[in-house]
Amino acid sequence: MDIMKNTYLTTVLIIFLTLSLTANASGSKFASHEKIRTAARQFLVEKANKLGFQDFTVEVGHLDNRLKLPTCDSELTAKGGNNKLPGNISIAVRCNSDKPWKIYIQASVKAYKSIYVARSPIARGEIVRKSNLKMAKQDVTSLNGNYFTDINLINGHIAKRLIRENQAIKSYMLAKSKVIKRGEYVMIIAETSGISIKMKGKALNDATIGEHVRVKNMNSKRIIEGTAIRSGVVKINI
Structure with missing residues (x-):
């Protein structure tokens, strides 16, 4: 009789443990930290792709193991702060289920992009030409957006300092x-009205492209104001 009783109790215990393990395996009361990190990582990958980064790495920080958040019945959403990529950024991961919650997690993005660099050294005071430049894939993480991908924004400018070979061109x-x-x-x-009239004048001030310049009409001797459009040419609208 005791043997049958012990056998019965053992069977009940095995069934109870099996059901408990099955319940734990099928679902948890707490949200997975890895799913939270995955949501943050996916958000940053999509954002980096939209910004046109050709090569980049995303690193997402780990959450404190003591942090227990309720399981989320809906898909996790992520949103970044005002930080510009690449660099360090704080990501808000949110659960919008019946028991909503939001957690911030730190992450960083390191990115590479094809930008303009000096093909050869450019001396201070030298006019930067297209022949001085080349495209090269560079780590732009620490450049804070201060680089060029449009050669027309560089060509014809004057170097304010020595620019070394392979150095990224920056606005300053x-x-x-x-x-x-x-x-x-x-x-x-x-x-005026599709008619163009050309005349000789004398510049009364220096000007770069797009700046206003005062000129003296050599025929009428009148002083007029126009816009510098290229070397030695001033345009006025009548």
């Missing part, structure tokens, strides 16, 4: 070159 290295110099003779182009 460049100065706009003066296309109009005070005292020199220029061509004035006046346009």
Whole structure:
């Protein structure tokens, strides 16, 4: 009788343990930390792709093992802060189920992009030409967006300092070159209703492309104001 009783109790215990293990395996009362990290990682991957980064790595921090958040019945969503990529960023991962919660997790993105660098050393005061430049894949993580992918924004500028070979071109290295110099003779182009009139003038101030310049019409002796459009040429609208 005792043997049958012990056998019965053993069977009940085995069934109870099996059901408990099955319940734990099929679901947990707490949200998976790995799923939270995956949601943050996926958000950053999509954002980096939209920004056009060709090569990048994403590292997501770990959560404290003591952190216990309720299981989320809905898909986790992630949103970044105001930090610019690449670099360090705080990601908010949110659960929008009946028991909502939000947790912040730290992450970092290291990115590479094809940008313009110096093909050869460019001396201070030298005009930067297309022949001085080349595209190269660079780590732009620490450049804070201060780089160029459009050669037209560089070509024709003056180097304010020595730019070394293979060095990334940055805005503070460049100065706009003066296309109009005070005292020199220029061509004035006046346009109205599709008609273009050209006349000779004398510049009264220096100007870079797009800047206003005062010129003296050599025929009428009148002083007029126009816009520098290229070397030695000023455009006015009548």
